[in-house]
Amino acid sequence: MKELVCTVKYNARIASGIYAMTITLPCEVQVKCGQFLNISTGNPANLLKRPFGIMRANGKNITFCYQVKGGGTAALSGAKPGERLAVTLPLGNGFDIPADAKRIAVVGGGVGIFPLLSVIEQVKDREYYSYIGFRSAEYACLTGEFAAASKSLTVVTDDGSIGQKTNAVAAFLAEYCRIKPDLIIACGPPVMLRALKTQLNERLITTPCLVSLEERMGCGIGACLVCVCKKSDGSNARVCKDGPVFDIDEVDL
Ligand SMILES: Cc1cc2nc3c(=O)[nH]c(=O)nc-3n(C[C@H](O)[C@H](O)[C@H](O)COP(=O)(O)OP(=O)(O)OC[C@H]3O[C@@H](n4cnc5c(N)ncnc54)[C@H](O)[C@@H]3O)c2cc1C
Numbered sequence: 001m002k003e004l005v006c007t008v009k010y011n012a013r014i015a016s017g018i019y020a021m022t023i024t025l026p027c028e029v030q031v032k033c034g035q036f037l038n039i040s041t042g043n044p045a046n047l048l049k050r051p052f053g054i055m056r057a058n059g060k061n062i063t064f065c066y067q068v069k070g071g072g073t074a075a076l077s078g079a080k081p082g083e084r085l086a087v088t089l090p091l092g093n094g095f096d097i098p099a100d101a102k103r104i105a106v107v108g109g110g111v112g113i114f115p116l117l118s119v120i121e122q123v124k125d126r127e128y129y130s131y132i133g134f135r136s137a138e139y140a141c142l143t144g145e146f147a148a149a150s151k152s153l154t155v156v157t158d159d160g161s162i163g164q165k166t167n168a169v170a171a172f173l174a175e176y177c178r179i180k181p182d183l184i185i186a187c188g189p190p191v192m193l194r195a196l197k198t199q200l201n202e203r204l205i206t207t208p209c210l211v212s213l214e215e216r217m218g219c220g221i222g223a224c225l226v227c228v229c230k231k232s233d234g235s236n237a238r239v240c241k242d243g244p245v246f247d248i249d250e251v252d253l
């Protein structure tokens with residue numbers, strides 16, 4: 001983990017309220033897929049850095065995408081190329097993709113699709129069957145990137161404005177028997193991950209499933225306990241340090 005000052009290289013809107021930012025680091029940093037960074041917003045009023053999944057790491061250039069939610073991300077959306085921001089990275093455990101997982105189902109909702117793209121672009125020689133869901137067409141993004149790196153891509157929306165009118169979990173389960181995945185990886189809003197866990201249990205599906213969680217965070221390095229989640233055995237885990245990637249059976253959703 002390094003604390004660095006980066007330079008904004010690119011920051012542009014890619015869908016309604018959603019931006020892609022590329023930063024340039026002063027040195028190369030090794031990043032594993034599914035790890036995240038903590039970046040200052042450029043507004044001194046936001047004391048805490050904000051966490052975002054690292055979508056691409058290319059030499060000194062790091063790209064992440066973010067949705068404007070509150071003051072911090074609104075400030076970030078105004079950052080101009082050349083602006084300097086403090087950044088801490090890489091953080092968290094990232095995805096450990098077993099070598100024998102050849103057929104991988106990718107289930108993502110909303111901003112949860114960004115860390116999943118880091119897996120399918122980084123871990124090659126696998127067959128990815130991707131199911132990504134958005135509220136509506138205006139929030140849809142990166143479908144070309146997913147299509148390029150996946151064996152098949154299903155895009156769905158809550159209102160049917162593009163793709164089927166359904167959610168990513170339902171779209172995946174409808175094709176489960178056809179694709180027979182060795183592994184499922186998922187990231188999305190809590191309601192989506194909860195539905196995935198319930199449905200897998202109800203259908204007695206035992207395929208290993210890794211989920212990336214997005215809790216509210218403070219320090220991002222395991223010290224403040226703001227991000228604690230409950231584990232299935234009753235103990236606690238820090239999403240920033242012990243996660244954000246967990247086995248779906250390991251955590252209470
Ligand atoms: C490991 C990790 C990876 C993440 N990756 C991404 C990503 O790739 N792209 C992306 O758009 N967002 C991502 N998030 C969520 C992102 O960090 C928050 O949306 C952001 O910090 C909000 O900052 P803000 O100052 O704009 O909002 P605030 O003013 O702090 O809050 C505005 C609203 O957003 C909610 N919120 C704040 N933090 C989170 C959070 N961590 N998760 C969910 N809701 C939150 C608040 O409850 C509130 O309703 C990630 C979060 C974590 C923990």
Ligand code: FES
Binds near residue numbers: 217221222238239240
């Ligand atoms: S954010 Fe401080 S312990 Fe996780």
